[in-house]
Amino acid sequence: MANPFKFGSVVSEDFFTDREKEFENAKNVLASRNHLVLISPRRYGKTSLINKVTSSLSRPVIYMDLQLATDVSDLATQLLKKFLSINKWESVKHFLANFRIVPTLELNPQTGGMEVSFAPSASNKLAPLEDVLNLIEKTDKKGNRPIVVLDEFQDIVYLDKNLPKQLRAIIQHHKNVNYIFLGSLESMMKAIFESKKSPFYHFGYLMALDKIPYSDFFDYLKNRFDKITNRSETISKEILELTEQHPYYTQQLAFYCFSFLEKERYKKDILPLVIKDIITIHSTDYERLWNTIRKTDKKILISLAMQGKLPTASFPQSTIYSGLARLIAHGYVVKGKNYEFDDPFFKNWIIMKRS
Numbered sequence: 208m209a210n211p212f213k214f215g216s217v218v219s220e221d222f223f224t225d226r227e228k229e230f231e232n233a234k235n236v237l238a239s240r241n242h243l244v245l246i247s248p249r250r251y252g253k254t255s256l257i258n259k260v261t262s263s264l265s266r267p268v269i270y271m272d273l274q275l276a277t278d279v280s281d282l283a284t285q286l287l288k289k290f291l292s293i294n295k296w297e298s299v300k301h302f303l304a305n306f307r308i309v310p311t312l313e314l315n316p317q318t319g320g321m322e323v324s325f326a327p328s329a330s331n332k333l334a335p336l337e338d339v340l341n342l343i344e345k346t347d348k349k350g351n352r353p354i355v356v357l358d359e360f361q362d363i364v365y366l367d368k369n370l371p372k373q374l375r376a377i378i379q380h381h382k383n384v385n386y387i388f389l390g391s392l393e394s395m396m397k398a399i400f401e402s403k404k405s406p407f408y409h410f411g412y413l414m415a416l417d418k419i420p421y422s423d424f425f426d427y428l429k430n431r432f433d434k435i436t437n438r439s440e441t442i443s444k445e446i447l448e449l450t451e452q453h454p455y456y457t458q459q460l461a462f463y464c465f466s467f468l469e470k471e472r473y474k475k476d477i478l479p480l481v482i483k484d485i486i487t488i489h490s491t492d493y494e495r496l497w498n499t500i501r502k503t504d505k506k507i508l509i510s511l512a513m514q515g516k517l518p519t520a521s522f523p524q525s526t527i528y529s530g531l532a533r534l535i536a537h538g539y540v541v542k543g544k545n546y547e548f549d550d551p552f553f554k555n556w557i558i559m560k561r562s
């Protein structure tokens with residue numbers, strides 16, 4: 208039997224649950240002339256949701272993960288390559304001839320695809336990106352408006368610190384394209400879209416993605432565990448108790464529990480066994496990570512893991528809050544109702560090491 212749980216990459220179809228409201232909301236924004244900004248903590252399902260929304264529309268979609276671009280010219284190159292893959296060459300070639308820096312196109316015999324490159328220009332580094340984005344805006348086919356998805360948008364500042372301002376200057380004139388900006392909460396996303404000083408301040412419809420509601424996730428788990436055990440209710444409850452409905456960690460834990468049940472029957476202490484296995488798989492990562500954390504921040508993590516609260520004794524408040532800010536920026540801690548671990552297995556790794 209194929210394992211019905213999936214973690215780590217984009218999920219769709221049978222692996223995707225809930226998000227109906229968010230799906231409709233995003234679709235409505237895209238039907239309008241507005242841009243969409245989607246923010247959540249890491250691994251809550253931003254990319255999966257947007258992938259589902261854009262696949263449901265028969266509009267041209269150009270998806271770009273900014274983490275994979277090395278500089279501004281490379282961003283232009285990759286966007287153009289994606290644009291060419293969904294457009295007929297005959298209908299766009301005259302536009303390319305008018306680019307300020309005319310791109311070179313070559314057939315890659317290995318992939319069969321087209322390789323694109325721009326000759327470097329010291330005097331106008333922005334021209335290729337500007338020309339590519341304007342080209343996407345211009346080739347709106349009979350009202351079938353293009354969608355440009357910029358994933359991991361917070362990384363824009365690493366391409367060039369002036370790029371946010373320059374990019375806004377280009378796309379604020381676009382009337383046809385809907386832009387979707389995705390990024391994680393811990394990162395610079397809030398600063399980019401919520402800070403009054405930022406060029407992208409209030410630039411689009413801001414949507415926050417939360418965890419998956421309990422009852423939906425419970426049904427999703429239970430239906431799938433039904434195939435392998437008659438204790439599906441108990442195990443689904445136990446999983447959600449540990450992961451608190453975090454989309455990624457829930458799927459991860461469910462995956463390992465399912466694998467376990469393929470080999471053995473349900474027993475009372477199945478969860479600690481599976482958690483131990485997951486921790487063992489990741490222990491070198493956790494050790495490496497632990498060694499990069501400052502002493503005061505380690506104390507905060509230990510207190511959160513062991514007592515479920517912030518340390519009280521011997522710490523000035525200001526030290527604790529600056530530590531928390533760092534831990535949040537790294538994505539180790541998230542602020543929900545309380546401060547909590549992002550990764551329940553990292554938390555359990557600390558507990559295991561200290562017990």
Ligand SMILES: Nc1ncnc2c1ncn2[C@@H]1O[C@H](COP(=O)(O)OP(=O)(O)OP(=O)(O)O)[C@@H](O)[C@H]1O
Nearest residue numbers: 214215216224249250251252253254255454455458
């Ligand atoms: N709607 C969903 N239903 C069930 N599981 C989901 C859903 N959305 C996300 N997940 C789980 O979370 C994982 C991460 O999803 P995804 O990569 O879409 O999140 P993300 O927010 O884009 O992550 P990142 O911050 O790394 O970019 C998926 O592999 C899957 O296990």
Ligand SMILES: [Mg+2]
Nearest residue numbers: 253254255358
């Ligand atoms: Mg993503």
